[in-house]
Amino acid sequence: MKSDQRQLTEGILFTDEYQFTMAQMYFRMGLHEKPAQFDYFFRDYPDYGGHKAGYCINAGLEWLADWMRSARFRREEIECLRGQTGRGGQPLFSADFLAWLERNGHFDALTMRAVPEGRVVHPNVPLAVVTGPLAIAQILETSLLNHLNTQTLIATKAARIHESCRGQLIIEFGARRGHGTGVNAATRAALIGGAHFSSNVGISHALGFPPKGTHAHSMVQAFLAMGLTELDAFRAFAETYPDDCVLLVDTIDTLGSGIPNAIRVFEELRRKGHVPVGIRLDSGDLAHLAIEAARLLDAAGFPEATIVLSNELDELSIWQILTQIGQEAARNGMEAERIIGRLAYGVGTRLVTSAGAPSLNGVYKLVALRRDGRWVPAMKLSDSPAKIPNPGDKRVYRLYDRRGKATADLLTAKEESPADMPEIVLRHMTEARLQRTLRKADIVEAEPLLGTVVDQGRPVYAFPPIEAIRAVRRADLDRLDPGVKRLMNPHIYHVSLSEKMWQMKQKLTASMRANLPRSS
């Protein structure tokens, strides 16, 4: 793309056409400035095929807020809409609507409550609640979904990979296979969700992280084409980076050439007073090669040298590798835990594309409209009860049990609070017969999840740095039942409605069904 087009394609026109056709219709009807409320939530955890997440990690909010502040109709955007024509060749948008849009086409009038980034989140819980003029809140839909869906999806995958790596170092390597510039959002989300560093230089700098990387196969190939050897290549690299030397050992033959040459260079480094960092394995049977590499490095007196694994890794392949090391190490006279404790992981493609589930099914639904001075809940029926959104202005509480573990998320009406309930009835989202009652004494905390981020366009929330967001993630994961964190077949975390919310939803559904034309 030409760089002068970028602003046009990533500003307020980074949205779907129907937002503007609807906005103009609302304008025509005098409804465009009616206060409306929309909920962002996702319907289900990512399902990677054969394994499905038991939780997600919330992410994307700060970039959405940045976008909301900068995106607005300028003359260029107005001219784009002015040039659009309908089937008959007539202008699609009228001059009075465009004049209104030129004055009001920005997000300075919106209020947004949201769940902070890094929090563990679950389906059907409003993660962002937007209130403001109907036409404007509607125009926000596409970009809000794009920002929050992308980063929550990738932060979740990163958290799963982090879970599988048992605390070892993870570097995100995905810039070459992620989707266009969207991979920068993926890198940020990966850092929130569990990657410690990234190889992506620009976005690492922007976020305050040192980018990480060593060398590619091409470096060894170049030396070979020059009539030199792998050993020459390793030596040259070690001379340039004597204290930061990680060598990629599989360009020719991992065990036959790469590791022996790396060890020779490491010995040379040691004689000069340097500590070599380690090696990287990028192909073959990684568990087997890691065991063999550990044995060779130990024998040469480098028991601390890191072994970096890469090559299409994800949470399951890492789990498989660690399982295999557990089984094979002892048979080879090695201690599995010592090998696992020196591993690091370069995780790219499958992390930044959330392989298996490359999209999050987050939606943005109208839940209330202000009419005659009060909020009227908005509903949508569906043949599938799970797809009927929870109407109205809501509050969300996370309930913690005596162990300090999160036991459920509770959606209540605005005026309710768990503190005022004699006991807490948890109603299933759709099934009348499914409910459980919690004794107040068993609940040590009812934590409100939503906080105000933007108050009528005014930023009222200090976005924390990534490091603080990661601390939020770690704390939340510590308060999550281990069963919910399982990579496969996790326990289902409860997201429930209060009795009052449940009754309201039932009443609204019934009254909507009663008004169906075919029933009359």
Add this chain to the structure above:
Amino acid sequence: MKSDQRQLTEGILFTDEYQFTMAQMYFRMGLHEKPAQFDYFFRDYPDYGGHKAGYCINAGLEWLADWMRSARFRREEIECLRGQTGRGGQPLFSADFLAWLERNGHFDALTMRAVPEGRVVHPNVPLAVVTGPLAIAQILETSLLNHLNTQTLIATKAARIHESCRGQLIIEFGARRGHGTGVNAATRAALIGGAHFSSNVGISHALGFPPKGTHAHSMVQAFLAMGLTELDAFRAFAETYPDDCVLLVDTIDTLGSGIPNAIRVFEELRRKGHVPVGIRLDSGDLAHLAIEAARLLDAAGFPEATIVLSNELDELSIWQILTQIGQEAARNGMEAERIIGRLAYGVGTRLVTSAGAPSLNGVYKLVALRRDGRWVPAMKLSDSPAKIPNPGDKRVYRLYDRRGKATADLLTAKEESPADMPEIVLRHMTEARLQRTLRKADIVEAEPLLGTVVDQGRPVYAFPPIEAIRAVRRADLDRLDPGVKRLMNPHIYHVSLSEKMWQMKQKLTASMRANLPRSS
């Protein structure tokens, strides 16, 4: 992201750290300006799980060329690298290297040959060949891969969806679920590969396409919350867009409410002299609902009204829907082909994320280095023969048979040409026993696929508009055997080496193996 950070994260630092650590090492060794050649190719077709592509559609080149022209080291980028430190706290990059990078850190010295966008392409064929100073050609790697992998992946998915839709209208709807701003690249690729239009406003404008869209469920919900009805909402929309009226009929009850209300509004439009466009179905059993909708629309005298289908569509779900219509229409007294001929498709998430295969395994490999005035082929061994790249400076020819169909792509040495061969021997990429010989008389054309795009930084190629790229795609698909185009279990298209290329690859592999340390 803050907008002032965008340029930093999407310019020349949109790459992997190891490109710079390698570049500095080359600089240290005096190798940084050695002429080098890199091939971009993908290793295998996307495998969506249970179905796998038989061809890809090449895309992304123009945006890559735009990026190459604009990306360069400015003071800001140099300062980013200057601030990086190694483990010991010492600066990672030295002042002399940074000074060289400030002067030479751009792509103005590179030459690129490439396959045009829109062409049908296959694994292991070089789709872009970059020649220039080793350090600079290496720095290009990550962004080149990102650009070409993304758009080729999505253009391919779009072509498959186009194949399944039997020529009917396809609108790309994916902005809300694509990966960040990368979805703009996905939209462009979708338009190249088979989508006719997109709902994404900004990028459609930038590419010269009118964006498409009508209304969402929220419009009907808003009217209901106002105490009005679905019919009121439809009427208001039709009044605003009397000649562009597509109504979404599943907010309440598709057959019981949505379609009857739409028909009432269509009748009102007709009385005023307008032609309603159609309806959109977004949930439920789409084949069944399409048949019922067609029946109701026909009965009301709207046999031309379009029925737009949407909801997580992809090539297989569309194929299933059309199969079901074929089976059920007659049973319901309807003609299947007439229903299928009035369908249009809104395809979003699964298109722009290439669901099932969200990444293309494109790689960028060093294939030759200039030494003593000649190009020396560069090699990389691998335990898996399929992963040993084809070395050296190559040419690519597509061979067409007497039917005018493409029968194979042939990789030759630079100095070879099929025109000079008495007969054409096609050697399998890795298996010595697999070869076939084509008589010259059976080959009506040997078309060179690579053309020069940039000659030492000078643009020498006129990038065609999207419409022309689509014509290229259509022409190429017409010349592809129908078996190769099948959505499932396609015939395998042959990509072969010339006898000379095969011998050279064997010789290099053998000599590299002979030089392995363990063999000595």
